Amino acid sequence: MTPEIKERIETLINGSTIMVFMKGTKLMPQCGFSNNVVQILNVLGVPFETFDVLSDYDVRQGIKEFSNWPTIPQVYLNGEFLGGSDILIEMYQNGQLQETVEVAMAS
Amino acid sequence: MINPDQVITMIKTGLPDAEVQINDLTGGGDHFEATVVSANFEGLTLVKQHQLVYKTVQEAMSTNDIHALALKTYTPEKWSALQS
Numbered sequence: 644m645t646p647e648i649k650e651r652i653e654t655l656i657n658g659s660t661i662m663v664f665m666k667g668t669k670l671m672p673q674c675g676f677s678n679n680v681v682q683i684l685n686v687l688g689v690p691f692e693t694f695d696v697l698s699d700y701d702v703r704q705g706i707k708e709f710s711n712w713p714t715i716p717q718v719y720l721n722g723e724f725l726g727g728s729d730i731l732i733e734m735y736q737n738g739q740l741q742e743t744v745e746v747a748m749a750s
Numbered sequence: 751m752i753n754p755d756q757v758i759t760m761i762k763t764g765l766p767d768a769e770v771q772i773n774d775l776t777g778g779g780d781h782f783e784a785t786v787v788s789a790n791f792e793g794l795t796l797v798k799q800h801q802l803v804y805k806t807v808q809e810a811m812s813t814n815d816i817h818a819l820a821l822k823t824y825t826p827e828k829w830s831a832l833q834s
Contacts, residue, residue, distance in 0.1 A: 676818065712797075713804050713811040714818060729821050730796045 648705040655702075656719045660747055661691035664706050665716040669693050676728040677716045683735045689744055721747045751779035752815050757807065764806025765790055769829075775820070783820040787829040799823040 656662050663680055667673030672681050684691050696703035696715055703715070710717055710724045718725045720743065726734070734740035754772035761770050761784065768788040775781040784803070791799040800821050810816045824832065 676820075711801055711804075713808065724797060726797050726800070730800065733796065733822075 644705045644708050648701050649709065652702060652705055652709050655694055657722050659690075659692040660721060661689060661744070662719040663691055663693045663716055664696055664702070664719075665693050666695070666697050668695055673697060674715070676714070679728045680716045680718060680731050683731055683740070686735075687741060687744060689748060720744065721750070752810060753779060754782065757782055757784065757810075757816065757819075760810065761786060761803060761806045765802065775818075780815065780817040782816060782818070783822075785822045785824070787824045787826055789826055791823055791825045792827075796823065 655664075661684065663677075663684070665672060665674070665677035665680065667677055669681055672678035681693070694702065696706065706715070706717055707713055712724065712727060714727055717727055718731055725731070725743070731740065734743065754774055757772050758770045762768055765786070765788050767790065768786050770787075771785040773783040775783050786803050788802075790802060794802070800823060803821055803823060804811065804819070807816055807819060811819065
């Protein structure tokens with residue numbers, strides 16, 4: 644990964660409290676796993692930004708290396724990697740997600 | 751195309767103590783779901799637990815032989831609590 648790509652990813656991650664790297668957009672997710680994450684965040688009713696990795700090959704490959712995580716979607720909260728679809732679903736189901744997001748939003 | 755047994759072998763090579771169950775989600779040999787139980791997960795966050803498993807299949811995922819691997823990871827303690 645070039646320093647330029649790394650810097651672009653860091654700028655994206657630090658640009659909003661919740662940043663989702665996904666396939667497609669909030670309105671039209673192009674993958675079931677990305678859709679899971681969008682639906683969960685919609686239910687929580689919190690603001691979040693998304694980046695469509697299908698529109699940018701460098702970010703699509705770079706984010707996998709950056710997070711040490713092989714799949715999309717990837718969710719960042721306050722600049723830290725929170726998890727992918729499985730982890731978001733599990734955290735949502737056990738109530739941990741609501742709690743973590745509330746704390747992050749308040750800070 | 752990869753069969754579920756090959757995925758189990760990859761995971762067990764990286765995590766020898768792991769108990770692994772695999773489902774081929776689409777039957778196409780590239781979308782899998784794995785349940786992994788290992789004592790190596792003790793004290794780790796879910797992200798770190800999943801990263802440990804992903805590392806064992808890194809090559810197959812980077813070549814896209816495995817397109818998706820949904821994960822559920824448990825420590826032996828958590829797993830037995832779940833079964834009771």
